[in-house]
Amino acid sequence: MVVEEFIKKLKPYEGGKPIEELKRELGIDGEIIKLASNENPLGASKKAVKAIKKSAEYVYLYPDGNSYYLKKKMSEKLGVKESNVIFGNGSDELLELIYRTFATKEEDEILYCYPTFIEYKLIGMAFNKKLIELPLKNFEYDIDTLLKNINSRTRIIFLNTPNNPTGTAIKYEDLERVVDKAHDNCLVVIDEAYYEYAICEDDYKELLDLYKNKNVIILRTFSKAYGLAGLRIGYGIANSEIIDYLNRTRPPFNVNIMAQEAALAAMDDDEHIEKSIKVNKEGKEFLYGEFEKADIDYVKTYSNFILFDVKKDANYVYEELLKKGVIVRSMAGYGYATFLRVTVGTLRENEIFINKLKEVLSV
Ligand SMILES: Cc1ncc(COP(=O)(O)O)c(C=O)c1O
Structure with missing residues (x-):
């Protein structure tokens, strides 16, 4: 071979x-x-477990490829349009779709700070991408250095807040600085897998509004606070154009029936x-x-x-x-x-x- x-x-x-x-x-x-x-x-929430058991009866059917009810409920909860939301087989899958959809040219550069969630790096390696890896400073993002490394070839910037494995958060003003510096063809991925925990800290600011920028996608997941890691379901929030492109590379039935039903029920708990x-x-x-x-x-x-x-x-x-x-x-x-x-x-x-x-x- x-x-x-x-x-x-x-x-x-x-x-x-x-x-x-x-x-x-x-x-x-x-x-x-x-x-x-x-x-x-x-x-997981008891309500979610009940929904999973009930949905077992329907596993002979393909799931709804558009996660219609879930998308509706999530967009209402977040105050965004349905066209701003995409679901993935874990946010892991969305990371892969982001690479697949946007980092398609040989010269594309991927920028991130390390240590961070290692999948940004591993998926990049699997796509044979040029990875620009910068060190954290005192366990935190060194935004000044990151800004200096953005150039016309930078295609994706991965930011993780709170950052896994350090637990540190990126200040809202710093996120804004990155978003402002990133050019229109550079996607800023803000991975907020631990959002539900972070948002209850006094000095962690809600950053959802950043999705309104044309080059931002925010990723969240049902794997952590929602306790549904085994079902694999995460979601992304971005402008309709980004979501539309991601939907074109997304496998048609990427989120299974049980995951959709469990997430719907978990959102009620x-x-x-x-x-x-x-x-x-x-x-x-x-x-x-x-x-x-x-x-x-x-x-x-x-x-x-x-x-x-x-x-x-x-x-x-x-x-x-x-x-x-x-x-x-x-x-x-x-x-x-x-x-x-x-x-x-x-x-x-x-x-x-x-x-x-x-x-x-x-x-
Ligand atoms: C920062 C971060 N992003 C994404 C993920 C993946 O989450 P999911 O289970 O939704 O694929 C993890 C899992 O540990 C994580 O720590």
Whole structure:
């Protein structure tokens, strides 16, 4: 089989280790907690689960390729037109569609700051694109440097706020500066996967209005606060022209029936979202306090995960935690050799995590 060199160089995406895999590998019988993929520790809304069960009866039918009811409900909720919204098989799929639709020329450059959500990079590599990767400064976006790197070949700029894995947010004024500097043929992607958590922080500003610019798309997802990661559904908000082009490259039935029904029901359950945000807030405060008591540095987060510094080989600490049934993420592969990222869990999960971490670090 003839395969291009750039394809041979790719490595499959490595996500958080699934619980079942750890059980198989280490033969652990006891409880395993996974705080590795920024999922909602409370699970999905009961209303969504009910809707999923009901929709099981209809899985012999193709889904509505236009997600009609969902689009209607979402556009009403956001106060935008239906033509401003697109759904994807997770926001991951929308990232891929954005590449496929807009980064079509060989000379196109893709700009982002790293460490960030690694898919911006991995999808770019799969499309053999020229990636311009700038470093974060003190865990934050260095917007001045980013602006200097925008040129006539820049085709897509990926901004992630709050940024995964640092949890830091980009100031609204800085987002505006990027949008203003980007030329008409340069798409600014603002990935707000953790929006529901961020927006309840006092100094995080609603940025939806930025979609009115002709070169902006905002991405959000049902995978995080809504607890529907397993169903794969995310959405994008942009001007009608951008959405129209994305719809032309979108696979016809990309969002399945269960995902559509679950998302519709989840949108009716504000209580579940409020509870999830409360549990996250309390969990963050608890973990901050415990990190401080144990003299562990951490980065303040606008999200549902915390980056922290164990000042030891992160891979070693990660492996030791695995043996104790706790799955987090080592950030060594992201260039943070002594850092790990933990998803905020339930109070009980947070306590187990902290106790096991202290055992590993002997503090
Ligand atoms: C910043 C960011 N964007 C996008 C995604 C992907 O979300 P989805 O499950 O909607 O594909 C993630 C998942 O971890 C993420 O952290």
